[in-house]
Amino acid sequence: MSGLPGVRYSGARPMVYPTLAWGEAATGSAVDKKLTPDIRPLLELHLRDTQICVGGDGAYYMTGSTGDNIWAFNDGVELWRSENLSDWSYLGLVWSLDREGGWASSWRMRRGVPFRAIWAPEVHYIGGNYYICFSVSRAGLGILRSRSGRPEGPYEYAFSPEAHLRRGIDATLFEDDDGSVWLTYGSGDEIVRLKDDLSGYADDWVRTQLPASSCLVARDRSRCLRGENTLGYEGATLFKRDGRYYLGAVGNVEGRYSFVFAMADRITGPYHLPHEAVPGAGGGNVFRDVEGRWWTTCFGNDEQAAFREKPGLIRVDFDAEGRIIAHAEQPFSNTPTEDAAA
Template structure:
């Protein structure tokens, strides 16, 4: 390509079909023409296909170490879009070069959740492209952080990246601790998602359970898996705890919960069902059981439109999480709360499998990650900015939280120095 108005067209052969592809070109107005995906957009069931041609993707599969947060990176971030077939791209606001497929930023980081007094002011932990932020207090006294990484998880990424911190302030990058290509089983397969090639790990979570580290993850349209550290260290290496050749369930957003008696539970998606695992996580210890919300919330303003299909009887629609406090089990899932907050809805029960009651919005905009306690026993809710109300977008953060008089986990506005 010799100038901004020329288009390099080439015929590529993929999966036995000749495809017409175009390389990106920047228009005078600053818009970017992208490669047109090779399959109809209706092709969206996750069917397996041959790998894409070499060089097909021009996005990085890893986020890397990230940068220390400065005044220039306290706001902004990334908004990865999968809107129109020819307009997949990224909104970006921050230092450094802009993505080649840049889309308009607008008011993506309005911060209204802070200005309206719903959560205290928060800053990112790092300036790094990270969705679905998970923070875990490990057995060695360090905190570990992971999440969905790479330039564009709607297309592809390399696997699971990990960070470590002694104090929730300074974060060291441990690199790619599990690689799809190097370590994967069924995850190595390329599929079709919304008319394009797809292979990306979504929402990996690290957990320290019964003396070892485990990572659960998902791949959209394919399913979920559990990985086990072979060394007892958070950095692994990791292998499949069981079922390396097939996903455990067709879904996304797997999460684990270790109970006081050593029992371990697995759920995923909107926490629609749950299963108990063996204590070494080597297999199931029972059957999958449906989760019942005994007191549904019928207010449409507290739900994503996807919840209509179940008459608003679900806790949420994705991003399951689970923890325990004062003998009560807290089961959560992400939902949309008016105007568009991406928050955890939590419900409680005196039994792991429920039934669950008392559904409510927890920390506003704090959905899609997890809830944890630090070394001092203080509660935190992770946030990564998945809506325009948030103060930053697709970067890792934590919001101080507390248990109120009702036993609800809510934002904590008291001064706190981490």
Template sequence: MKYKGPVARHYPTAPWTDDDSGSAVTNGLMPALRPIWDVHLRDTMICLGGDGNYYMTGTTGDNWSAFNDGIELYASSDLKTWRYLGLVWSIERDGTWEKNWTMRDGVPFRTIWASEIHFISDNYYICHCVSGVGMGVLKSTSGKPEGPYVHVIQDGPINKGGIDATLFQDDDGRVYFTYGGAVQIREVKHDFSGFAGDWQPVEYDMPAHAPDPDRPASAAKGVLGFEGATLFKAGGRYYLGCCEFIGGRYSFMFATSDNLLGPYRGRHEGPPGGGGGNVFRDKNGRWWQTYFCNDKQMPFREKPGLAAIDFDANGHIVLSKDQPFVGKAWKA
């Protein structure tokens, strides 16, 4: 892990060098975003809860690529001031299949990645994954965001090896599960006791695209991206997003459709460097995209950030002219 901060770390860390160069800012691609809180958190995910508060989670822990304790949660009433709600789900205390240590890149590995909290049908659900093992969904037994949480849908991991699970509730109340590169979607039973049907393939109608030179192994035909699936609806359209490197930036690539399963068209890069997280609407109707800044072009790294977004005439996601969480003025 790389590290940049005021407190010395007691395990080996890689040199920081220019890992927060801010070149995307100086090149005019994005505003000089600042973190919304000074905490080490990747895959930032924020949702509006039923009580009017916002809840944030993600991948936490200073050595997240090897181990962490579980799922941590933060709360805010205004997206500006956050408070720590604690470790709401512990691998040791609450885990089942997640407790097993595995090997990854030659070192022991046991860590929860890409946690997502969702408020669905008056309750809170958390998706999570363990790389190389699979994904899970948790349900609050108290109806409160801090839990306690238990496994639902199934006891063991969903789709062995899958990562970046996410949930989506459609306008009719039906709930769907997808993950990774969003190549398939599956409906969840209304009580989360299992899946309501088989996996359904997602259809894409888009030209082949060349992989980024910094990621030559990237998928290059008929897909959005390779990980970090997110799904939401705006203006009557379904939006699917997946992470991909483009111009060295780790960004969400988005596409839209009139139907849940596609075909999805209009592949475009969302706010530059805004890959891994989600898009949500606040209680005043304004749209936001989360950031955690995963590449060297960003103004900070691996901390939670927020960018205000709009939708252009083509339905593409673009940065708003007004950006509350910036270090200096921004002209879109």
């Protein structure tokens, strides 16, 4: 588990460098309380901010924040591919900070520590090509485009190759039903439409109309996040289901790192019905697979989680009012039902 002071580790494989004590890093208490499914990781892989998309070939592509300590440094953007969500192959370092990073390759200081790392990259298949959006702490947001039309690249800056697009973290892209493409980031409180080829802004940034109150919480929905007119504070994501937009960001809900979503009929809002999605499943995205099933990614980022900083998938459903809940069938459960991922 990465952190600014170092890396905590618990496992059979010995590390070649000193690690910090594991302690209570992953108690599994949210599983014990039946707040979240008892799932196993997709891979024994150190990965934060897990994000998965469906590619043009019908396969699945996964990325996220990689490297043993992304609070200090990493190499760039790495990518994995699967045809069934269960078996993953490594496609490699598809974009290198040293080789192609440009403005993003500069070293900066973070709390007195030299820092250079890509945070929360996402891969998207839009308009027949692959794009990667990302952020660099202490720098800003960027968007890459595949020069080959293949998910493994090589990639180049889609626009603004000389500087970041905007200060902030956790960029995400969304393609609407009409083909329009949108960019938001951080807490999702502003959004912009991009040109069709993602080569620039089509319009100005606008504020999203978020709920006036953040009262939500999971089971009894009786408690509130701190602050007003907000969802969470980072990890923005956006998807659409049955004509409604779901805008989410990660918040701290009773000590859990959870997505807090709200819904709207227009992409800019007003958004309503803020709610904690699957408890502890924060950071990443919600997507629909080729068979029509809905999933939320997760990676374990709080002490209530059963594992930490590994890629995970939880199948989700929606209640009568449209709130995101865990599905009864969990193909990646440690006690699986007859349902399967493939």
